[in-house]
Amino acid sequence: MSLELKGCLFDMDGVIVDSAVHHFVAWKRLADELSIPFTEQDNHALKGLSRVDSLEHILRMGHLQLDEKTKLKLMAQKNAWYLDLIKGMRAKDILPGARELIEELVAEGIKVGLGSSSRNAQMILDNVGLTPLFDTVVDGNHITLSKPDPEVFLKGAQALGLDPRQVVVFEDAESGVKAAKTGGFFAVGVGSEEQLGQADVVVSSMKEVTLRDLKSWVRPA
Ligand code: G6P
Numbered sequence: 124m125s126l127e128l129k130g131c132l133f134d135m136d137g138v139i140v141d142s143a144v145h146h147f148v149a150w151k152r153l154a155d156e157l158s159i160p161f162t163e164q165d166n167h168a169l170k171g172l173s174r175v176d177s178l179e180h181i182l183r184m185g186h187l188q189l190d191e192k193t194k195l196k197l198m199a200q201k202n203a204w205y206l207d208l209i210k211g212m213r214a215k216d217i218l219p220g221a222r223e224l225i226e227e228l229v230a231e232g233i234k235v236g237l238g239s240s241s242r243n244a245q246m247i248l249d250n251v252g253l254t255p256l257f258d259t260v261v262d263g264n265h266i267t268l269s270k271p272d273p274e275v276f277l278k279g280a281q282a283l284g285l286d287p288r289q290v291v292v293f294e295d296a297e298s299g300v301k302a303a304k305t306g307g308f309f310a311v312g313v314g315s316e317e318q319l320g321q322a323d324v325v326v327s328s329m330k331e332v333t334l335r336d337l338k339s340w341v342r343p344a
């Protein structure tokens with residue numbers, strides 16, 4: 124694929140910080156209380172989904188139908204457990220390689236944005252000290268459709284003043300890779316080839332990506 128690299132959009136959970144495991148722990152606790160079997164494997168399908176879509180997914184797994192008021196209560200409970208797990212998150216919790224790559228991009232004048240389904244994204248970015256490096260933050264508070272819909276990335280590209288064809292998206296979720304591809308972006312999957320096979324390139328960690336690599340991927344010699 125050949126594109127003029129002008130910007131990068133990063134998912135947050137599982138790409139910039141290792142919060143995906145905390146989401147799992149909090150959902151698992153909720154599923155246990157509802158007596159719904161829920162494994163780490165099941166959790167992969169939840170990555171990238173909004174809070175409400177995640178809850179609906181778990182309830183479907185348990186063939187459970189609940190009224191709106193109860194669902195709101197459950198989501199508030201899950202979020203309270205999650206916030207408790209991440210409250211100590213600081214710069215040390217940035218995933219290896221993420222800050223280095225973002226700094227390289229900024230130094231090169233390449234625009235940097237966040238595209239996350241999480242409503243907690245801005246707070247986490249502030250706590251780990253990365254906010255000043257971002258030109259735009261689009262998160263769960265700004266979108267109506269969560270991944271795999273491309274809305275979050277299309278809004279991110281628009282905020283950066285770029286066309287999707289000029290932007291690379293970094294994602295650890297299958298739903299996120301799908302969102303990026305549907306939106307017309309070049310997608311770098313961060314995780315396993317098995318789960319993220321739809322991405323243009325898959326790396327096992329952000330440590331494996333430098334600006335030089337990115338340029339060679341989007342503009343093969
Ligand atoms: C990210 C995570 C999901 C999470 C969603 C909503 O996309 O990958 O696992 O459910 O954000 O997060 P929130 O912090 O708003 O509950």
Ligand code: MG
Binds near residue numbers: 170295299
């Ligand atoms: Mg993620």
